[in-house]
Amino acid sequence: MPFPNRLDGRIVHLWHAPQSGSNGELDFHVSNYLLEHIGGLRVVSGLTNHDLFEMVSIILRCIPLEDLTIHKRDQYHIDNIDNNNNKDLEAGDYYVTTRNNRGRVSAIQVFDRLPVGNAAYHHVERPYIARQQKETIVHVRKRDRGCVLTKTPNCGASVGDWTGFEVAHIFPLYHELVDPDRITRDLPDFMSRSSLTGHVAHSPQNAILMRSDVHRHFSQYQVAINMDSPGGPKIVAFTQATAWMSGTRINSAWLAYPDRPPNCFWQWHYKESVLANVRWVGAPVYTEEDVQEDVQQRNNKARKPFTVHSDDDLDYGTDTSVSSVED
Numbered sequence: 001m002p003f004p005n006r007l008d009g010r011i012v013h014l015w016h017a018p019q020s021g022s023n024g025e026l027d028f029h030v031s032n033y034l035l036e037h038i039g040g041l042r043v044v045s046g047l048t049n050h051d052l053f054e055m056v057s058i059i060l061r062c063i064p065l066e067d068l069t070i071h072k073r074d075q076y077h078i079d080n081i082d083n084n085n086n087k088d089l090e091a092g093d094y095y096v097t098t099r100n101n102r103g104r105v106s107a108i109q110v111f112d113r114l115p116v117g118n119a120a121y122h123h124v125e126r127p128y129i130a131r132q133q134k135e136t137i138v139h140v141r142k143r144d145r146g147c148v149l150t151k152t153p154n155c156g157a158s159v160g161d162w163t164g165f166e167v168a169h170i171f172p173l174y175h176e177l178v179d180p181d182r183i184t185r186d187l188p189d190f191m192s193r194s195s196l197t198g199h200v201a202h203s204p205q206n207a208i209l210m211r212s213d214v215h216r217h218f219s220q221y222q223v224a225i226n227m228d229s230p231g232g233p234k235i236v237a238f239t240q241a242t243a244w245m246s247g248t249r250i251n252s253a254w255l256a257y258p259d260r261p262p263n264c265f266w267q268w269h270y271k272e273s274v275l276a277n278v279r280w281v282g283a284p285v286y287t288e289e290d291v292q293e294d295v296q297q298r299n300n301k302a303r304k305p306f307t308v309h310s311d312d313d314l315d316y317g318t319d320t321s322v323s324s325v326e327d
Contacts, residue, residue: 006282009240012041014056014278016108017071017095038096038110039278043237044089046247050230053083056096058271059279061111063098071095086230115221115276115283133167136204140167143257144209149223149235151251152211168210168218170265173201187264205261217242220285224273225250227263236270238277 016036039059041047053065060068070081073093081094098108141162146153154165171183183200200206210218217223223242227233233255237246254260276283 004284006042006238006277006285007040009042010040011091012044012052012089013037013093014039015093015095017097036108037280038108039280039282041089041278042239043243043246044091045237045243046234047089047236049081049085049087049089050083051226051236052081052089052094054226054228055274055278058274059111060096060098061109063109067099069097069099071097110279111275113275115272133173133202136202136207137167139204139259140207140209141165143204143259144254146209147211147214148208148250148254149214149218149225150211150245154209164212165209166212166215167207168215169201169207170261170269171201171206173206186268189264204259206265208261214242214245221269221273221276221283222285224270225266226270227266233266236273238273 014037016038039056041052041055049070053068053070056068056070057063057065065083068083070083071094072079072081072090073095096108141157145157147165154162156163171186214223217239222239223235223237223245225233226236229236231249232252233250235245235248235250237243
């Protein structure tokens with residue numbers, strides 16, 4: 001069975017700060033049991049206050065940062081957090097408020113779209129990769145020569161030994177099977193100006209080389225790259241298993257490659273990771289064994305040799321105690 005959510009182990013908790021009275025003042029003295037829970041984080045390593053503002057902006061329907069106010073509460077007082085402050089993020093309770101164009105506190109609107117079902121089904125991609133991706137795999141191996149995230153070189157590359165390294169797709173490849181137009185809907189600006197033709201998801205611009213263990217975390221949205229981070233692209237970890245690489249930077253030489261994945265692909269994956277990990281109780285975490293068992297059961301029932309499921313087959317669930325706005 002998959003882990004039902006990503007709530008356990010959180011050390012940062014996000015709450016909607018309530019109002020008291022007709023003047024719209026905030027009430028920071030209400031028990032957390034009476035507050036509206038909107039999310040949290042398991043890891044603060046390598047993160048700053050500015051990173052927190054960006055994540056909250058994403059889960060609140062990409063609200064502008066200047067319309068957000070976040071306060072940190074501890075035992076004795078309430079601190080206002082500056083979104084331009086690159087101070088290290090601390091564990092604790094944070095109150096979130098939004099303001100309208102008249103400067104008054106407004107109702108919070110949590111983005112309720114499900115994260116795009118990612119390659120927890122990545123083993124399902126493998127037969128498809130074998131048929132469609134040979135040229136891309138060769139290209140990506142030659143370009144990256146090792147894990148892009150950990151900077152681990154493949155010492156066996158010269159003799160063609162790629163054991164322990166896998167080609168990871170940023171935009172899930174199986175969507176080519178179940179929803180070929182998804183990439184056009186999610187990345188319209190890139191697609192409108194791109195010179196790529198055919199199946200863009202198969203392009204080396206949608207693939208990087210990773211260590212096999214890192215690939216599994218990447219596919220579960222447990223680690224991502226924020227290309228818009230101040231100071232340069234930064235790795236962001238969402239679970240303790242990947243916390244050791246959180247806050248590290250991507251190699252500048254690799255960023256200079258003209259055929260590397262464009263920033264918009266990375267930011268798409270980063271936003272999906274925030275939705276999966278930070279918002280509400282988070283999305284379920286599927287192990288490869290869970291998905292293999294699920295696929296086998298469905299295949300046996302349908303008597304088909306191979307089946308790929310759509311996003312609708314993944315039950316991410318929602319925290320029914322939180323009011324949300326339909327997208």
